[in-house]
Amino acid sequence: MKPLSFLVSLLLTVGGIVALADAARAAEPSALASSTQMIVVTTSDWSAVEGRLQRYERGNPHKKWRAVGEPISVVVGKNGLGWGAGVIPTDNAPTDDPKIKIRAATDPVKKEGDGKAPAGVFALGTGFGYAPQPLPGSKMPYLNLTPSVECVDDTSSKYYNRVVDRSAVVDRDTAAPDWNSSEHMLRSDELYRWGVVVGHNSIVAEHNANAPAPGGGSCIFLHIWRGPGQPTVGCTAMPQGQLESLLTWLDPARNPLLVQLPAPEYERLRKRWKLPHLKSK
Secondary structure, three states: OHHHHHHHHHHHHHHHHHHHHHHHHHHHHHHHOOOOEEEEEEEOOOOOOEEEEEEEEOOOOOOOOEEEEEEEEEEOEOOEEEEOOOOOOOOOOOOOOHHHOOOOOOOOEOOOOOOOEEEEEEEEEEEEEOOOOOOOOOOOOEEEOOOOEEEEOOOOOOOOOOEEEHHHHHHHHOOOOOOOOEEEOOOOOOOOOEEEEEOOOOOOOOOOOOOOOOOOOOOOEEEEOOOOOOOEOOOEEEOHHHHHHHHHHOOHHHOOEEEEEEHHHHHHHHHHHOOOOOOOO
């Protein structure tokens, strides 16, 4: 009976491994299941600073994605892309099976101040701008940027990777803010005249209840660019007119997502994550 027992044990073990692999493959796209709007940004490789953006939508989660409009040019971080922290974990599953790994050991990973834009799948949060009222036609929640609105990038602050009103924080804490480094959102240029918060590293609380990882990267937005070929310090930027079109298209009721990857990684993960086919140039 020992050979038979061994065979049964072996089959159960193999079956368990297969089930684990299947579960890993099946569970990951679930973060995408409720979305019917998707922004796909692809670059040629990890170090590229120029890319293209294509919008997609579907009538319901059971329908196929279809392209909306034509692809547009964008720029990303001055040092390209690195794996970020979004709605799908990108650290590797607890298995040695290379078929279910998301990132390779040599892939870049987003860190604070590295000049990289995050790669992965991200929720989109609050829209923002210089005007008291949102862009006409926009459905996204809106934040009017005043002189006291800042995004905290001090890794030691309890407000790290949060957009806060300094005056409100001071009033509530009855003390000086606990950060020494932040980005003043009301800029002297046009870059933040309109923008939207990207849910990287837990900045969008309603989509990710975890606290931001200190040093994991902060203050990531979609915003207006300086011009073609002029990268950002970690955001994704585009012409003002294209951003305005994007803002009026986005609908929070449709759970819009940003998928941002080098094109080879996108193609590698497309079937696994049930992503749309990239529209031909």
